Amino acid sequence: MGEAEIIDFGSRGQASRGRRRSGRIPESQGTPTPGDEAPGFESEEVPQTPALGALFSELARLASRSLQSLRSVPVTQLSDLAADPLHTLASLAQTLGVDWEDSLDETVTFIRKRLRGDYAIDEFGFDPEFTTKIFLPLLRRLADSWFRVEVRGAENLPADGSALLVSNHAGTLPIDGMILHTVVYDEIGRHVRMLGADLIFKTPYSHDLARKTGSTLACQEDAERLLASNQLVAVFPEGFKGLGKPYADRYKLQRFGRGGFVSAALRAQVPIIPTAIVGSEEIFPLIARAPGLARLLGLPYFPITPLFPWLGPVGMIPLPSKWIIQFGEAIPTDELGSGAADDPMIVFNITDQVRETIQQTLYALLMQRRSAFF
Secondary structure, three states: OOOOOOOOOOOOOOOOOOOOEOOOOOOOOOOOOOOOOOOOOOOOOOOOOOOHHHHHHHHHHHHHHHHHHHHHOOHHHHHOOOOOHHHHHHHHHHHOOOOHHHHHHHHHHHHHHHHHOOOOOOOOOOOHHHHHHHHHHHHHHHHHHHOOOEEEOHHHOOOOOOEEEEEOOOOOOOHHHHHHHHHHHHHHOOOEEEEEOHHHHOOOOHHHHHHHOOOEEOOHHHHHHHHOOOOEEEEOOOHHHHHOOOHHHOOOOOOOOOOHHHHHHHHHOOOEEEEEEEOHHHOOOOOEOOHHHHHHHOOOOOOEOOOOOOOHHHHHOOOOOOOEEEEOOOEOOHHHOHHHHHOHHHHHHHHHHHHHHHHHHHHHHHHHOOOOOO
16 A cells, blocks of 8 residues: 555535535446456447647637627726725626635634644644635635536445545546545545655655645555544555556556455445546546656656646646536445455455446546536
8 A cells, every 4th residue: 555556645515505406336347457448448348538739629618608708897997906805806896706805704714723733633734723714715616616526426435434435537737636635525524634655755845735635545544543433544556657558548447456455444344435536537638758857856756738838827727517416325344354454466456346336437427518618
């Protein structure tokens, strides 16, 4: 479970806000030999997402619609921005349905408490107040308005007790983990504790943000400690192999490593919840990884996309793809006993079952999604 095998992130707690739809995950259909792809996928007619040309054609249509929607903002507000910026921004916020006065009051109160040191963190550095009041609200805007995330199978998320979420990982940057954290919190009011690769905790600023928002190092000890304390824990077994795979290989799962996440779940006797995310592959279509430059910078890859680095910081804005996140039925581990964690065959079989379930769910969701951006 060490190194990059499990990587990266993720009293609102109210009922689902209209994004939930029923969905069911196909059951596993076989066990391949170690290192092979799941059986039948090579010969199946696999649903494909658009090639780069078609993808940007759809993006152009989306941009056209967005420009038309700006007509809902009164021109007088835009022209008065320079003359009276505060009043104009307040009017724009009201037009867009943003309660800016309440947000400002909450922010001032939060800053005062921070300056007094009046807040608590746990043994891993998790700061629930910062995460709930600052981090998640920012991501919620991204999830709801930009990616328009649709959540399915939220009834499979436990309201209490420990569980292990296992998800595919993609998108060049680890935005999928943060969005996963956001939607789970909005569905059931629980924070997801992410297991991250070493690189996250060696990178300036990333280290502090990851710790504050509930992430910890992807190692057996931390995983078992979290699962033993009634936490929801999330892992991305593809690691950087999934996060940095070329756009041509989108939605094709990479290997799941040695199954360290399964061993942790077996020892803790907690259920495993297969999680499939569609939409993350299109936010930064990776066309090259520049290995020489990546080695120079000490990175697993240096992303080359159609927009980055050519457009500079603008190229780092994620494309507004349409996301679907589906939580599958839990796979129980308690009936096998904690001793099963030391049986390589049991660990491999469960690892393959989880991987194949996620892969087939991804294919099913791709067939149901109308396009990458709508």
